[in-house]
Amino acid sequence: MVLGAGPVGENLADRTRAAGLSTVIVERELVGGECAYWACVPSKALLRPVLARAEARQVPGVREAVGGSLAVADVFAHRDKEVGNWSDDGALTWLESAGIDLARGHGRLVGPRRVAVTPPDGSGGEERTLTARHAVAVCTGTRAALPDLPGIAEARPWTSREATSSSTVPERLIIVGGGVVAAEMATAWCGLGSRVTVLVRGSGLLDRIEPFAGELVAETLREAGAEIRTGTSVKGLARPGGVEGPVTVTLESGERLEADEVLLATGRAPHTADIGLETVGLEPGGWLTVDETCRVTDVTDGWLYAAGDVNHRALLTHQGKYQARIAGAAIGARARGAERLDTGRWGEYATTADEAAVPQVVFTDPEVAAVGLTAEQAESQGRAIRVVDYDMGQVEGAVLYADGYRGRARMVVDLDRGHLIGVTFVGPGVSELLHSATVAVAGEVPIDRLWHAVPSFPTISEIWLRLLETYRG
Numbered sequence: 141m142v143l144g145a146g147p148v149g150e151n152l153a154d155r156t157r158a159a160g161l162s163t164v165i166v167e168r169e170l171v172g173g174e175c176a177y178w179a180c181v182p183s184k185a186l187l188r189p190v191l192a193r194a195e196a197r198q199v200p201g202v203r204e205a206v207g208g209s210l211a212v213a214d215v216f217a218h219r220d221k222e223v224g225n226w227s228d229d230g231a232l233t234w235l236e237s238a239g240i241d242l243a244r245g246h247g248r249l250v251g252p253r254r255v256a257v258t259p260p261d262g263s264g265g266e267e268r269t270l271t272a273r274h275a276v277a278v279c280t281g282t283r284a285a286l287p288d289l290p291g292i293a294e295a296r297p298w299t300s301r302e303a304t305s306s307s308t309v310p311e312r313l314i315i316v317g318g319g320v321v322a323a324e325m326a327t328a329w330c331g332l333g334s335r336v337t338v339l340v341r342g343s344g345l346l347d348r349i350e351p352f353a354g355e356l357v358a359e360t361l362r363e364a365g366a367e368i369r370t371g372t373s374v375k376g377l378a379r380p381g382g383v384e385g386p387v388t389v390t391l392e393s394g395e396r397l398e399a400d401e402v403l404l405a406t407g408r409a410p411h412t413a414d415i416g417l418e419t420v421g422l423e424p425g426g427w428l429t430v431d432e433t434c435r436v437t438d439v440t441d442g443w444l445y446a447a448g449d450v451n452h453r454a455l456l457t458h459q460g461k462y463q464a465r466i467a468g469a470a471i472g473a474r475a476r477g478a479e480r481l482d483t484g485r486w487g488e489y490a491t492t493a494d495e496a497a498v499p500q501v502v503f504t505d506p507e508v509a510a511v512g513l514t515a516e517q518a519e520s521q522g523r524a525i526r527v528v529d530y531d532m533g534q535v536e537g538a539v540l541y542a543d544g545y546r547g548r549a550r551m552v553v554d555l556d557r558g559h560l561i562g563v564t565f566v567g568p569g570v571s572e573l574l575h576s577a578t579v580a581v582a583g584e585v586p587i588d589r590l591w592h593a594v595p596s597f598p599t600i601s602e603i604w605l606r607l608l609e610t611y612r613g
């Protein structure tokens with residue numbers, strides 16, 4: 141039984157079906173989850189035109205043709221199409237073809253292996269209790285975590301949901317936060333025509349990635365007209381004129397800023413407060429701690445699993461789906477009576493990539509793509525490393541891609557193991573470079589062998605050659 145039909149729940153259900161188990165998935169909103177309707181998909185649909193225009197403006201001969209503003213109505217219409225107009229009809233067809241049953245409603249554990257499903261209000265359905273023969277997998281994802289600010293209810297701030305689904309461009313938009321949602325939404329709404337101000341509590345954007353990435357994104361946002369204020373905390377919100385009026389943001393310094401909307405991009409909280417964890421001896425409301433097969437620790441008989449955002453290992457769709465593939469296979473194998481699974485490092489039933497090779501692309505202008513450890517993270521783990529940086533603007537393929545290409549790459553080499561443990565790129569078009577780095581890190585490809593992986597001329601991939609040449613001296 142799978143609780144939550146986001147990308148992770150869907151994949152886990154698919155894998156347990158493939159393992160021959162009858163599978164039911166419980167979903168209280170839309171099959172497809174946050175990712176499909178209010179996160180990855182709509183945000184990328186809003187960002188793609190902004191990034192395409194930014195790149196085209198760096199190509200002589202094309203620059204002049206794309207000088208104007210975006211056709212925002214077309215951008216929104218395309219976004220709406222990509223999210224199926226917030227209908228899950230397509231996903232239902234897939235569930236049926238995969239042989240997965242759907243129970244619509246809010247799922248809540250009511251004891252070991254038992255889940256009560258409360259149908260949505262007004263559906264006329266009745267609560268029923270389902271019992272799993274083998275396992276229950278919690279894939280309930282997250283919601284926006286909002287700070288406890290005075291005036292927040294009255295101010296009706298945007299969360300990631302409104303920021304990805306709005307079809308109105310606010311004239312002035314304040315974004316609170318400096319993480320991935322803040323950076324991407326600043327890029328999107330600035331490109332769509334809002335005057336954007338980003339209020340960052342810390343010293344810069346994207347502080348979990350190599351510092352040069354956030355610095356270049358901030359520089360580009362500033363050039364596009366956004367204001368990025370670092371070391372700035374918010375004390376309160378207000379919307380004195382009611383819903384139609386502007387919102388006021390009061391800073392710790394006492395300064396007041398006014399905007400038409402304010403987006404709080406201040407992190408995520410797990411959907412675990414109301415799923416009956418207390419009925420199986422777990423604390424409600426927190427992230428679920430799991431082992432390498434995504435089995436929740438401290439549950440007698442090991443029937444409870446948690447995959448995706450809810451276990452807080454890596455809040456990314458692709459990484460959650462990876463966990464789902466492994467957890468689904470482990471549930472299937474254990475149901476067949478397997479007593480020992482290969483859960484060793486990089487074993488068939490181990491989510492090893494979660495700690496060794498998590499890739500992430502941030503779709504800002506320019507794009508940021510990173511996998512594995514930053515230099516600082518590697519050092520704090522006490523690894524003997526060598527860091528190699530290269531200016532991507534010196535690579536012929538990059539210069540041909542965008543006139544005046546600005547970007548940088550870093551590889552972190554583990555000197556004891558002789559392979560890469562982290563790679564970061566920032567620059568136009570780097571998102572499609574990332575998988576080469578992921579293969580090198582997850583495959584632990586010896587750095588001497590990478591020397592024989594020859595990148596084509598003249599592509600941006602020649603950054604690999606430049607990094608390796610610099611390393612070899």
Ligand SMILES: Cc1cc2nc3c(=O)[nH]c(=O)nc-3n(C[C@H](O)[C@H](O)[C@H](O)COP(=O)(O)OP(=O)(O)OC[C@H]3O[C@@H](n4cnc5c(N)ncnc54)[C@H](O)[C@@H]3O)c2cc1C
Binds near residue numbers: 169448454456
């Ligand atoms: C603005 C934004 C942009 C993002 N962009 C990207 C991106 O480009 N790439 C990327 O990899 N990641 C991105 N992410 C992160 C990504 O959205 C999450 O990692 C991903 O959605 C996690 O999938 P999930 O299945 O674990 O959870 P979710 O997608 O949150 O799905 C959980 C599902 O469970 C349901 N549910 C919850 N509780 C219950 C219950 N009690 N009973 C029944 N159903 C329940 C929910 O209704 C939901 O459908 C983004 C996040 C945000 C906020």
Ligand SMILES: NC(=O)c1ccc[n+]([C@@H]2O[C@H](COP(=O)([O-])OP(=O)(O)OC[C@H]3O[C@@H](n4cnc5c(N)ncnc54)[C@H](O)[C@@H]3O)[C@@H](O)[C@H]2O)c1
Binds near residue numbers: 316322341342454500
């Ligand atoms: N392209 C992608 O892969 C993508 C895109 C969007 C989101 N995501 C995922 O979604 C997750 C959530 O993203 P996010 O940006 O909401 O969270 P985040 O944790 O990345 O960033 C939250 C930011 O809010 C700040 N913050 C927290 N509390 C605050 C407060 N009270 N006042 C001011 N600032 C405060 C933090 O300092 C941080 O800068 C991320 O983990 C990310 O991996 C991924």
